[in-house]
Amino acid sequence: MNGYDIIYNNKIDDHITFIRINPTDIKVTLREIFNSISNIAWISSFDEDYIKDGFKVRAEATIDYISKNIIRSNEDEVTKNSGECLVSELARKTVVSEMKYLDIPLGELIKEKDFGNHGFDFFSKNNDNILLFGEAKYVAAQNAYGKALKQIVKFIGKKDKSDVIAIDKFCCEDSKRNFASGNKGFMAAFAAKSTSTKKIIKGIQENTDFQELIKYNELICIAVNI
Template sequence: MRIVDHQTRNHLITLFDSRNIHFICVEIDDIPSYAKELIESIKNTSWIDKLDVIGKLAYTETTLETIDKLISIFSYSEEDPISANFGEYLISMTAGSSLEELLSHEILPLSELWKEKISGNPGFDFHTITPQKHISFGEAKYSAIRNTYKAAIEQIVSFINQKKGNRDLPHLRIIADKEAVDNYMNGYKCYCAAFSLKNVRSFDAIIESIISLVEFEKIIHDGNEVFIIGIKICRP
C-alpha cells in the first residue's frame, strides 16, 4: 500500500462552522502478498480479549465464523485478485489502514466480524476513531471496470437517512472507546467514502466531480469531518 496523494479542503457551513474534507489517493500492487497481510490482520482477535464477559460471549462465535469465510475469500483472491468479493474487503481494509497511517486513526474490527450476518452486513462496512475521538463510518465500493465514488457517496447518504449509525451503536458501545460513543451521542461523527480507482492520474478530476455532487453536500452537513479515499488496485 502506498499513499500517492493527500489533499485537505475546508468547507464553510456557516460563518462560525466549517468542515475538514480529506481527499486521499492510494495505490496497491503485489496483491497476493498484500492478501496474506490482510489475512493475518483478520486473524488477530486480540480486540475480543479486551471486552468484558458479555462482549466476549456476544462476539466470539460470530467472529470466528466470519474469519473462516474471509480467509477463504482472501486466499482465493491470490489467483483472482480483483474478484468482486475480495475487492470490496480490500477497499475497506486499505481505507482503514490509510487513515491509521496518515491521520492516526484507530481502526475498529471490520464490521462483518461483529455484526450478526456472516456476510453482507446491513450497514457501514468499516469504522475508525479519529484522534479527536469521533467515530468515522465508512462505506466501500469496488468495481473492476469503473470508478465507484458516486456509489459509495450515495450509499452513505442512504445510510444517513436510515440512521444506520444508530443501529451500529449497540455494538460500538461495546467495542469502541466510551468517549467516542459519548461524542456520537452529542452529535459528533465522521464519514469515509472509499472506492476503487481506475487511474491515479484522474484523482484531481474526480475530486472536482465529487464536490459537485448534491449527495456530497448532505454528507458534509451531517458529519464533522469527511474522508474520501480513492484506491487503485494494480493488476498483477
C-alpha cells in the same frame, strides 16, 4: 513488504481529507489484508469473558467464510467480493495508521449478521471523539466514489444509529454522547481507476451526495487503485 503504498494524503478542506492508496502487488496485498482481518488479538483487550467469547465466535466464523469464499491463499486477482473486502480493510488500516484514529475491527468481524444490507463496513473515531462510519464500494469498470457517497447518504439516520450498538464496546462515552447530539463523520472508500487524483477530487466535489456529507463533522474519501 505489504503490497501497497499511500500515494496521496491531503486535506481538501478543514474537515475533509482525500487519501489515495496504490496496491503494488495484488497477491501480496490480498494476503496482507487476509492476515490483518485474521488477527483477532483485539479481543484480549476486553475484561469480561462473555464479551471475549461473543466476539471470538463472530470473528472466527467470518474469517473462516472469507478464507473459503473471498480471499484464498493462492489468490492473485481481484474479484467483486475480494475487491470490496480489500477496499474496506485497506481504508480502515490507512485511517488508523495515517491519521492515528481509533482502531476498530472491520464491521464484518464484530456485527451480528441480519437480513438485507448489513450497514456500514468499517468504523473509527477521530481525535475529537467523533465517531466515523465507513462505506466501501468496488466496481470493476469505473471509479466507485459515487456509489459509496450515495450509500452513506442513504444510511444516515438509520444504519449509523443501529451500528453504534455494534461498536459500543470500542467507543468512549464522550464519542457516544457526541453521536447522540448529532455530531458524527463518514468515510467513503472506493475502487479507483487510472483517472488522475485531481480529476477524481473534482468529480467528488461536484457530486450532490458529497455536498450533503460535508455538513457533518468530518469526511474522509479514500481511493484504492484496483
